[in-house]
Amino acid sequence: MNQFTIVGLSGGLSSPSRTLSLVALAVDAVARASGRAGLVPHSRIIDVAALPDIGQLRSRADAGTPEEEALRAVEQADLLIVGSPVYKGSYSGLFKHFIDLVGYRSLIGTPVALLATGGSERHALAIEHQLRPLFAFFQAQPLGTGLFLTERELVDGRIVAEPAQQRLDRLVEEAVHAAEGRVRLRTRLAGAAA
Ligand SMILES: Cc1cc2nc3c(=O)[nH]c(=O)nc-3n(C[C@H](O)[C@H](O)[C@H](O)COP(=O)(O)O)c2cc1C
Numbered sequence: 572m573n574q575f576t577i578v579g580l581s582g583g584l585s586s587p588s589r590t591l592s593l594v595a596l597a598v599d600a601v602a603r604a605s606g607r608a609g610l611v612p613h614s615r616i617i618d619v620a621a622l623p624d625i626g627q628l629r630s631r632a633d634a635g636t637p638e639e640e641a642l643r644a645v646e647q648a649d650l651l652i653v654g655s656p657v658y659k660g661s662y663s664g665l666f667k668h669f670i671d672l673v674g675y676r677s678l679i680g681t682p683v684a685l686l687a688t689g690g691s692e693r694h695a696l697a698i699e700h701q702l703r704p705l706f707a708f709f710q711a712q713p714l715g716t717g718l719f720l721t722e723r724e725l726v727d728g729r730i731v732a733e734p735a736q737q738r739l740d741r742l743v744e745e746a747v748h749a750a751e752g753r754v755r756l757r758t759r760l761a762g763a764a765a
Contacts, residue, residue, distance in 0.1 A: 572758050573609060575750050577601055578648035579616040582655035582666020589688045591618050592728035593720060594654040597686060600739060601652065601746045608747050610754060617641045619669045626665070631672050642669075646677035649753045650746060651711070653702070654686035657694045661701045662687070670705065678709035682749035684742055685717040688725065695719040714745040
């Protein structure tokens with residue numbers, strides 16, 4: 572009953588990708604913290620750029636197995652941890668293309684942690700102005716704390732700045748709290764149905 576799924580989704584295009592490393596770091600931190608809180612997390616990370624046919628995919632009906640599986644995993648997640656590099660002041664086009672294929676009613680009430688990486692602090696608010704409204708469209712529940720990091724704060728997949736680490740710690744706390752809420756709700760609904 573305490574089981575829940577965490578799905579990390581990265582819209583980075585580079586290889587290696589700083590965004591993918593940030594998503595992996597956050598998924599790992601949330602999984603460990605939720606385990607300490609008595610939950611049983613199952614986590615998976617989706618690297619959109621690694622989906623073989625995502626760039627050619629024009630509609631959900633044409634999705635091949637890896638793309639369909641990834642879309643379903645996102646739609647069925649108890650907790651989403653999404654990250655995109657900032658491209659021209661917003662999320663990457665490939666990230667949005669993947670999201671455009673997600674069922675519009677599938678994320679209602681899903682907690683979503685919002686992450687982004689960028690070249691400078693100038694576009695730190697891309698989380699608030701781009702990612703947050705995107706998930707509001709889905710009636711998802713973005714966590715209050717988002718995390719935007721530049722290359723000065725995220726080096727070789729590790730956070731090297733204390734304020735950024737504190738922000739991640741807060742995001743993790745909020746994510747675990749949201750996951751506990753999801754599990755409690757599921758338990759209550761299962762009890763009512765029995
Ligand atoms: C096409 C392109 C556009 C970019 N536009 C921005 C931008 O508007 N603002 C910004 O802060 N960084 C911008 N960047 C820098 C990337 O956001 C940054 O390097 C990011 O960490 C790359 O993540 P990745 O390693 O996951 O690809 C841009 C990079 C590229 C390739």
